[in-house]
């Protein structure tokens with residue numbers, strides 16, 4: 001099973017050992033849950049007991065915060081290179097990979113309104129509109145230069161999504177993607193980070209192997225630095241100078257106003273604010289990879305591009321494109337970030353000790369013939385009622401559920417739909433690549 005998709009391998013084990021079983025992964029005690037009944041318990045009914053995240057060395061390296069020369073430090077003084085020594089629990093600075101805490105509640109509360117595309121509908125629509133013009137122009141140029149837009153398709157979609165997110169969250173309009181070196185570097189680094197956090201690595205469960213992976217871990221340490229420089233210099237500093245607390249223009253203003261106005265016991269630190277902003281800006285990588293995957297899927301189903309066009313633009317069915325997005329997520333079998341028991345707790349009668357990692361294995365729920373008709377095929381209609389309304393079965397939860405659920409799903413739906421529709425309206429999509437060669441159980445497409 002070593003070469004298998006790990007989620008498929010864990011599904012095989014569940015056939016033998018049941019919907020809940022223990023695994024010892026290196027030094028990490030792990031429990032795998034596979035049925036919807038148990039997944040619901042972990043995420044919702046007993047969400048308070050399972051709200052923490054694994055403390056992987058890579059996450060700590062990635063979310064360090066030395067803006068100078070990348071000299072960081074590790075809890076157990078694990079020496080990786082002359083330049084990198086890690087610090088304990090740097091990952092508590094990030095929203096998505098920290099343990100559950102009062103700080104986490106504050107972080108989520110600050111971002112909630114901004115993730116609501118209804119409340120900030122005009123701002124996101126304007127940002128998408130601005131970026132789409134540049135995307136279509138760039139794709140057209142590539143068509144003229146290379147005869148097809150495939151060569152740089154992923155990169156162009158990344159730039160489009162990044163400029164939407166910079167515009168929406170920070171009011172930072174990227175006028176010219178190609179000449180803005182800061183921006184281009186941030187796009188590349190965000191994508192590398194997204195790929196990295198979507199992969200597992202031997203040091204996650206065997207941190208003692210770190211010296212064997214020095215070069216990779218040093219690379220990981222460098223990934224966030226250029227992004228942090230850009231965020232501080234181009235976004236935080238100018239926002240601090242012009243902050244008007246009576247007129248909060250964007251998410252950065254909301255975060256900075258919090259630093260001045262919150263009660264001391266619930267106030268975030270400047271570092272936490274900076275990392276929260278980076279977490280949300282980084283969401284663009286998830287969207288761009290998803291758009292890329294959807295385009296590949298659409299290309300390989302004969303006539304689908306035309307059907308999307310007809311449904312959306314001619315028949316006015318706005319739900320069809322949503323069904324395409326959810327079918328892409330299903331076929332990818334987009335995984336859920338592992339949780340960790342924050343206290344000793346009983347799950348289905350078994351004692352799960354504090355600190356145990358809980359893998360929520362949704363692979364079978366996303367891909368099995370027991371849950372879906374012809375699951376290997378791309379059929380958006382499975383997410384539509386007879387009258388064409390979007391309808392998602394309750395066992396399909398690509399954005400998870402409960403207190404750690406994804407905060408960005410509305411943005412994902414809106415940006416992904418608008419970009420795909422923009423491309424379909426202006427270009428023919430024909431297949432050159434088989435979607436089955438893309439990695440499974442992972443939205444990310446390799447940065448190369």
Ligand code: HEM
Pocket residue numbers: 043095096097108279280281283284286287290329334335336337338339398399400401403404405406407408409411412443
């Ligand atoms: C392809 C697109 C995306 C998918 C499939 C996705 C899915 C997920 C999943 C499964 C989780 C883990 C939930 C859990 O552990 O129970 C998560 C967490 C999170 N997502 Fe997303 N996400 C996507 C894009 C985004 C975007 C664009 C943003 C923000 C703009 C975002 C913000 C977050 C945040 C902040 C968390 C951490 C929540 C927490 O730990 O408290 N996501 N996402």
